[in-house]
Each structure stands twice: as structure tokens, then as C-alpha cells.
């Protein structure tokens with residue numbers, strides 16, 4: 227079983243700003259519970275007196291009813307107020323943490339683990355938050371009932387206490403077993419999400435491969451789902467059995483008390499009070515017992531949230547989600563000096579280490595990065611982009627090292643199209659961002675020439691600052707990503723195998739016209755490529771091998787080789 231940090235501290239920190247509301251909820255909840263107990267006592271009085279419910283008792287009854295109902299309503303509303311805000315805060319804080327987490331930390335925490343925490347676990351906490359006030363009122367009512375019973379008869383209350391101690395021990399054991407079951411089930415749910423991703427993203431491959439499809443369903447999904455069913459079923463049954471035991475104990479208790487009355491003379495008011503209150507008490511007790519599985523699940527969910535929070539507790543320094551402006555300019559050169567970076571070793575394998583890398587890239591240069599698969603091209607690019615912080619050495623711009631405080635500003639100099647790029651539908655406005663609305667209106671005209679040039683103007687246009695569709699072929703989607711790059715107009719453009727999905731004509735256009743045009747405008751172009759037919763067009767070719775620069779050749783050298 228994976229251990230996670232205790233969520234209590236995190237929970238207390240979240241609740242602190244809502245202390246007045248929590249107090250209001252508690253006070254009104256306690257008021258409602260106390261009024262309910264007082265109502266019971268009034269009913270017991272009425273049962274044991276002549277004249278029934280009349281006069282002062284009637285007024286008391288009405289007053290207590292009003293306090294019980296109003297108290298409950300205020301308590302529910304306050305809990306809901308706090309619950310919804312705490313859940314909203316958890317959602318915002320998680321999103322903010324993910325937005326500012328170091329990229330390598332995010333890469334280590336797999337998506338199939340991230341999504342269930344963000345959706346399922348947060349929803350679970352949200353559900354329980356609303357049930358809290360009802361449970362609180364049930365607890366107060368139960369305590370009030372006990373106090374009233376103690377007041378009625380101490381010896382009978384002693385018998386009740388023994389029964390309660392037995393019931394509480396059984397509940398505590400059930401809680402322990404149940405929660406560890408829920409924890410185990412939750413771990414299986416991560417695997418289920420992974421399998422769900424495989425069947426949605428690998429749908430085509432699975433359709434084409436019967437054995438894999440059967441293995442995916444029978445060997446994975448069925449097995450995981452059955453595991454979850456068994457583990458969850460057992461955990462819930464534990465609670466159900468404990469609750470049934472509790473109910474049985476109640477009836478046994480009533481029988482004991484009635485039996486007690488036949489051996490020892492007991493006042494009718496005491497006897498009727500005990501039976502009445504015990505029968506009533508079963509309701510709140512059942513409510514508390516019924517809430518325990520949900521509380522158990524919420525505790526597991528909250529632990530997962532706290533675990534995710536703790537993993538991303540160290541944000542990238544100086545990364546402000548709300549901060550937009552950047553003063554950093556790129557005039558001449560970006561340099562990597564003695565840069566080293568190493569991944570954690572995969573299970574049973576060797577860690578990949580990059581470096582030491584010494585590299586200088588100049589404005590107006592078109593640099594191709596080539597090399598075998600797994601030689602470290604993408605890792606090098608991520609270091610160049612400031613997505614990974616070097617473990618050793620430094621990245622410098624125009625002679626000034628890029629420290630953590632400037633890394634995010636530095637990244638704003640680049641536009642990238644990764645091989646596994648994500649295509650946003652909306653456009654982040656370009657250099658004329660300050661013009662706001664006005665720039666949004668000219669955006670379609672600005673984009674049109676690029677869309678036409680990239681031969682997708684008949685498919686897609688710009689409306690309200692977003693592309694009208696992204697349902698395009700892979701090659702067309704990459705062209706759309708290039709339109710983003712054009713419109714952003716940043717000084718450095720990085721393409722990771724951009725042309726790999728393009729048809730030969732367009733690939734030719736990319737290497738022979740689009741890239742040279744961008745270079746002519748003064749951009750620095752860094753192009754990861756396996757297209758050796760076009761290598762001669764580069765100003766420089768950097769060849770990566772086993773995490774090192776094996777070769778760094780300028781164009782003159784390449785031309786002399788070709789000659």
C-alpha cells in the first residue's frame with residue numbers, strides 16, 4: 227500500500243479562512259440537535275402527564291420545532307457554503323500547482339494518475355462536504371440524547387454505555403478495514419484509468435488486433451474492474467455488517483431495559499423516556515454509521531489530493547501564473563555552457579544522461595539537430611527552451627545566464643511545435659497584445675495569408691480569436707500549429723520533426739521556402755529533422771549521439787563535403 231502524507235494539516239489550512247462559517251454551522255447544528263433532544267424530553271413529559279400537549283408545553287413544543295428546523299437549515303446552508311468554497315479552492319489550487327510544476331515533475335506523475343485525482347477525488351470530497359452538517363447534527367442529537375438518558379437514570383445509562391462501547395469498537399474496526407479497502411480500490415482505479423486511456427487512444431490498434439483486444443478486456447479491464455468490485459464490495463460490506471450489528475445492539479438494549487423494569491421497579495417516565503429516546507436515537511446513529519463509508523472514501527480521496535499537492539508543492543520558482551509581461555530581449559546569441567541533465571533510471575534500465583553540452587546559437591541561423599532515435603535531441607531542445615533546468619552548467623542569453631528568476635521570461639522568446647504537440651483552439655494574442663479587442667478584430671486578416679500559404683484556408687478560419695475547427699488531418703493540424711507560430715512572431719522557432727507528417731510537396735515547401743523566409747526575417751530556427759534530403763539547406767547541422775554533440779558542422783563545411 228502506498229503511503230501518502232497525512233491530509234489533516236492541509237485540511238486545517240484549507241478550513242482556516244472559513245472559521246466563522248464553520249462556527250455558525252456548528253452552533254446552529256448543536257442548537258438543532260439540542261432542540262431535538264429537548265423535543266423528545268417534552269414528548270416524554272406529555273406522555274406521562276394528564277391533559278396532553280397544551281398550554282405552556284404546546285408553546286415549548288412549537289418553539290423547539292422552530293429552533294430544530296431553523297438551526298438545521300442554517301447549519302446546512304453554512305456547511306454548503308464552506309464545502310463548495312473549499313472544493314473550489316482545492317480545484318483552483320491543484321490547477322495552479324500543475325500549471326507551475328516543473329515539467330520533469332509532471333512527466334514523472336503520469337496522466338492516468340493525475341486525471342482521477344482532479345475529477346473523481348475532488349468530487350468525492352465535494353459530496354461528503356455537503357453531508358457534513360447532517361452528520362454533525364446527528365452527532366449532537368445523539369450526544370444530547372445520551373445526556374438526557376443519563377439524567378433519567380444513571381444505572382440504565384451505565385448499561386447503555388457498555389453497549390455503546392462495544393458498538394464503537396466494532397465501528398472503529400470496520401472503519402479501519404473499510405478505509406484500507408477503499409485505499410486499495412482507489413489504487414486499482416488508477417490502473418483502470420490507464421486501461422481506459424488505452425482503449426480510447428489505442429482504439430484503432432485494438433480494432434486491428436484481436437488477441438490484444440481480448441487481452442485488454444479479459445486480462446486487464448475485466449480483472450481490474452472485478453478487483454475493484456471485490457475490494458469495494460468487501461469494504462462496504464464491512465460497514466454494512468457493523469451497522470447491522472449496531473442496530474441489533476439497539477434492539478437488544480431496549481429488550482434489556484424492558485427486562486430490567488420487570489426485575490426492578492422503574493418509574494414509568496424513565497422507562498418510556500428510555501424506550502422513546504432509544505428508538506429515536508437509532509435514526510441519528512444510523513445516519514452516523516451510514517456516513518462512515520463516505521467519510522472513509524473522502525479520507526482516501528483527500529489523501530490522494532494531498533499527495534498530489536505535496537508532489538507539486540515546489541513550484542518552478544518565479545513562475546507567476548497571472549504574470550504576462552516580459553522585458554527579456556534576444557539580440558544575438560543563446561549559449562549552453564557545460565550543460566548536463568539526467569533522467570531517473572527506469573526500473574531495470576539505465577538512466578539516460580545528456581551532456582556536457584556546449585553550444586552557441588545565433589539569431590538568423592537555421593540549425594538542424596539530427597541523430598539516432600533516443601540520442602537526446604528532444605531532451606537537448608527541452609533544456610534549450612528552459613523547460614528542464616540543467617543539473618549542471620548554464621544556459622545564457624546574450625552573455626547573461628538564465629537563472630530561475632528569468633527562466634519563464636526566457637521561455638517567452640520561443641515558439642515550439644513538438645512532435646507530440648497540443649493544439650490549442652484559441653490563439654494567444656501576438657506582439658500587439660496590448661491592443662486587446664482591436665488586435666482580436668484584425669487577427670482573422672493577419673492569419674488569412676498564412677492559412678492560404680499553408681493550404682488550409684478552405685478548411686479553417688479564425689473567429690473570436692479561435693480557430694473554427696481543429697478536426698483536421700495530422701499534417702493539417704501541424705500546419706495550424708505553424709500558423710500559431712507565425713502569428714506569435716517570437717524570435718526563436720523550434721520544430722521537432724514538423725515535416726514528418728507532411729506530403730512530399732509540402733515538405734519541400736517547408737524546407738526550401740517557409741524556413742528560409744523565417745530565417746530571412748531574423749528568427750533563429752532550431753529544427754529537429756530526420757529528412758537528410760534537406761540537410762544541405764541548414765546553416766549548421768548538430769549531430770547528437772548518446773546524449774552528446776557528436777558533430778557540429780557549419781554550412782560551408784557541408785557544401786564542401788557535397789562538392
Ligand SMILES: Nc1ncnc2c1ncn2[C@@H]1O[C@H](COP(=O)(O)OP(=O)(O)OP(=O)(O)O)[C@@H](O)[C@H]1O
Nearest residue numbers: 333569570578597598599600601602603604605606
Ligand atoms: N521523461 C523521461 N523519463 C526518463 N527517461 C526519458 C524521459 N524522456 C526521455 N527519456 C530518455 O531519454 C533518451 C533520449 O530521449 P529523447 O526524446 O531526447 O531522444 P530523441 O533523440 O529526441 O529521440 P527521437 O528521435 O526518437 O525523438 C531516451 O533514451 C529516453 O528513454
